[in-house]
Amino acid sequence: xxxxxxxxxxxxxxxxxxxxxxxxxxxxxxxxxxxxxxxxxxxxxxxxxxxxxxxxxxxxxxxxxxxxxxxxxxxxxxxxxxxxxxxxxxxxxxxxxxxxxxxxxxxxxxxxx
Amino acid sequence: xxxxxxxxxxxxxxxxxxxxxxxxxxxxxxxxxxxxxxxxxxxxxxxxxxxxxxxxxxxxxxxxxxxxxxxxxxxxxxxxxxxxxxxxxxxxxxxxxxxxxxxxxxxxxx
Numbered sequence: 001x002x003x004x005x006x007x008x009x010x011x012x013x014x015x016x017x018x019x020x021x022x023x024x025x026x027x028x029x030x031x032x033x034x035x036x037x038x039x040x041x042x043x044x045x046x047x048x049x050x051x052x053x054x055x056x057x058x059x060x061x062x063x064x065x066x067x068x069x070x071x072x073x074x075x076x077x078x079x080x081x082x083x084x085x086x087x088x089x090x091x092x093x094x095x096x097x098x099x100x101x102x103x104x105x106x107x108x109x110x111x112x113x
Numbered sequence: 114x115x116x117x118x119x120x121x122x123x124x125x126x127x128x129x130x131x132x133x134x135x136x137x138x139x140x141x142x143x144x145x146x147x148x149x150x151x152x153x154x155x156x157x158x159x160x161x162x163x164x165x166x167x168x169x170x171x172x173x174x175x176x177x178x179x180x181x182x183x184x185x186x187x188x189x190x191x192x193x194x195x196x197x198x199x200x201x202x203x204x205x206x207x208x209x210x211x212x213x214x215x216x217x218x219x220x221x222x223x
Binding site: 004031033040041042043044045048050055090094096099100101102103104105106107109 | 115153154157200212214
């Protein structure tokens with residue numbers, strides 16, 4: 001029944017070793033978001049896609065990139081993870097226009113060794 | 114600019130009421146409310162769009178003031194399941210992005 005699915009739930013990588021997090025959705029929503037959430041903080045938007053249009057937040061580090069090969073899938077690539085990138089990464093989807101809520105996946109908790 | 118929530122944290126006994134406030138320095142297009150339990154995804158509660166609007170379901174309701182700069186979430190006769198961190202999310206007109214508030218951690222004890 002899960003509609004926004006993130007894999008893996010837990011990811012451990014080494015300092016500087018590239019890592020990719022994935023998100024898929026069965027809702028056919030045209031907007032997809034990636035958030036970073038650190039302990040006891042609010043989710044912070046990294047970027048979002050409106051259809052194929054990519055929107056990067058001004059303060060998202062260059063180390064973070066994203067791909068959306070089709071409506072259903074979206075990937076977050078961290079090219080050279082640093083210790084400060086350890087966090088929960090949340091994917092969310094939404095129907096664009098019409099004042100709709102965002103639907104979140106369960107997140108991927110990333111640890112850096 | 115991140116909306117400010119108050120209080121930062123509150124502890125209630127089961128059955129007590131709570132009010133959580135979300136304030137912005139500018140008028141908003143809409144405000145969303147979410148609840149997040151530890152280690153889980155945020156769960157959508159409700160959206161408010163119009164100044165002066167009030168809406169709710171079961172024992173959770175919310176309001177949006179006339180100037181659309183403040184929203185309050187009301188939890189009545191709180192249940193243990195209401196525990197979690199509550200976030201407001203604010204949206205500017207024509208923008209598909211939410212900016213989440215500072216969060217309010219609610220703990221309900223038996």
